[in-house]
Amino acid sequence: MPTIRARMTADEHEARRISDLLEVAFETEGYPVSVYEKVMDGPWTAEILFFDGSPEDAAPRIVERLGKDAFAAQIEADVLPETDWVVKSLEGLKPVTAGRFMVYGGHDADKLPANAIGIRIEAAQAFGTGHHGTTAGCLEELGRVLTRRSYSRVLDLGTGSGVLAIGIAKLAHVRVLATDIDPLATKIAAENARLNGVQGYLEVLTATGVTHRRFAECAPFDLVVANILARPLMGLAAPIAALMDRNATLVLSGLRVSDGPRVIAAYRSQGFRLVRRGVREDWLTLTLANGRAEP
Structure with a gap:
């Protein structure tokens, strides 16, 4: 389509x-x-x-x-256009380091440091190549979150290219439900999962919001990451909270710094507290928790 x-x-x-x-x-x-x-x-x-x-x-x-x-x-x-605008926009992009992760294209495979967790993402029609400040900032925060405690049920809401879900799978070796409203994005996310050898960890699903039966079947989630726009994030606060386990961690990105207070307020009303906030290239990442555990 x-x-x-x-x-x-x-x-x-x-x-x-x-x-x-x-x-x-x-x-x-x-x-x-x-x-x-x-x-x-x-x-x-x-x-x-x-x-x-x-x-x-x-x-x-x-x-x-x-x-x-x-x-x-x-x-x-x-x-x-289905190809040219994305390919053109990604031509010449260099590898991006985001905490423990490095996002790179196949032509830069020889530049991957031995201690980095490499995520190979080629030019494709899905938001989230790692070159955007909001994706890179979220990856950096996930590197912190995933090394502080273990998780067993993970949701990546608005997966785009699958870069965040792939990073989670590579670092934590845990299954991830990766969803997006765009069928082209989920097709590419599945291809990227195979490219990175983590297809066994990712279930990629095309779905609007969180009403598809697979959300309830896979819940409760102890880690949810959502890299989408502020207004949808606020509208989804209650449905997301209902899918999460006690002592769960929530990482939100796709936010301008000015969006922070409104988004934080929406999730505080659902019982979450702010743990950390990070800014990269004027884009905000929020880490929240709904229990006493420190993510």
Whole structure:
């Protein structure tokens, strides 16, 4: 199924407002929403990605959720190219060190230090190659968490390329339920698991939210890692908490520093306490616990 990109161009204030509206309107589905400036001092773009439907469906879908008077910007929609944009974006990327882990491409295999846990990720259409600050920061924190105590039931929510689940499997030799809403991402995550020799540890599942029967069947989890956007994370606070064991550890990333207080408050209301916060390239990683054990 192709990925459909819908974009609206406006000034910065209006684009950010539209982006917030889209996040709220499609919170349940968890479709990725972004807002950005392509050219310095130029117009801004609010963008949402759909993993189903067609470009012709995008505008009616947005208008149905937001209302026809929610904004004046024109909606442009197209099919996101399936290979070239990702391959091009990853060309020339160097290995990334994140604590005990090193994420690398096959052409850099000879650069892997003897004491590093290598995660091989090739150019592919899934968020989370390790080169982004939020993924690298989360990997670094997982290196700490996994060496302080042992875990037996692990969930990677929003697995993307599978890089976090692969790192967990390589370091802790534990089974991981790795899920994502994007079927292309889960296909690539499964391929990356085989590439790294940990396919026996990963169960890769395409699922929206945490309602699929496999979540309940695999629960209670003693470690959950979620590298997704702030608003979906807050909306999932209660469902995630219900799936977790006592004395469990929760690692959250995909967050801007400014998102921290709201996300922490959402999980404190579910009985979690903040253990650590880390920042890498302006991206925030939070480690929380729901018991007395120190992760």
